[in-house]
Amino acid sequence: MATVVVVDDDDALREAVVASLQSVGLEVEGFASASAFLDRYLADALNGALADSSVPRCAVMDVRMPGLSGLEALRRLRESGSSLPVVFVTGHGDVEMAVSAMKLGAVDFLQKPFREQKLIDLVQAMLASTASVQSAESGQDAPRKQALDEQLKKLTQREREVFLLVADGLRSKQIAGVMGISEKTVEEYRRRIFEKLEVKSAPMLASLATEMRMLKLLQ
Structure with a gap:
């Protein structure tokens, strides 16, 4: 699986986010639904494909999607023991939803429309933080x-x-x-x-x- 995953049922937005992140040299993979991403992620974890804890290192996920919501997907990730950093994007943001997302360990909550550079900066900050955490957890930092x-x-x-x-x-x-x-x-x-x-x-x-x-x- 790629370093960064983008999960959004809006094809145009998903493809635009993937392209913008790829433009700064990131390896990115898109998923059209939370269930498709979750099935792949958990299957890879069971098969040992995620043994390298740096892959993937963060996810950009819509909150409101048909079927499994982004919040529920994050809840299931945490229940599986995953600490994958997630930033949520939505066109329906509110305080209650943001607080719920943060309690589940989301890194940030962006409301559409958002500036492309803001998302790029946020993802790069998440990747840098992940690297710092891995160094600390290994005793190097x-x-x-x-x-x-x-x-x-x-x-x-x-x-x-x-x-x-x-x-x-x-x-x-x-x-x-x-x-x-x-x-x-x-x-x-x-x-x-x-x-x-x-x-x-x-x-x-x-x-x-x-x-x-x-x-x-x-x-």
């Missing part, structure tokens, strides 16, 4: 995992909750609604989080959260 753990310990439980929601792409107003606090309070939490984790932007925060999730420092 244990200091990095320890450093991230120490950073995370700087946050209070409430700050950690806000951190995850900001990293998942929610705006301050949305976070305030989810947590039942004022938008001003959310902004103060954001300021503290950026300061403690030494990041300067939401994309940097999201990248950090992705790496922490993949290292199982975050759930």
Whole structure:
């Protein structure tokens, strides 16, 4: 199976995403349904074809598809023991769906239409994070995992909750609604989080959260 898989029942969009990722030198394979991808992935796992943990290294998947949904496909992947990083794309995004996706370990949630370069950057960041995680898990980069753990310990439980929601792409107003606090309070939490984790932007925060999730420092 290719390094990156794209799962979407919209033929035109799937082919466009595959082409854009291939244009930056990535090996990409497309699937027209979540069930087709899942059947192939799990069959390869049983047959030992996925013994090299770097193949595939990430998936771009639509949420709403006929038959098996993207969310259900991710749920089954996690139940099988797979930690494959997944970014969801959808034309029907909402806060509740985004939160559900992130709880299952999705890396990000993009709403159509999205900029081609944004998706390319996100996939490349996922691949880089996967490489970092594999190095840490093999013991080659244990200091990095320890450093991230120490950073995370700087946050209070409430700050950690806000951190995850900001990293998942929610705006301050949305976070305030989810947590039942004022938008001003959310902004103060954001300021503290950026300061403690030494990041300067939401994309940097999201990248950090992705790496922490993949290292199982975050759930």
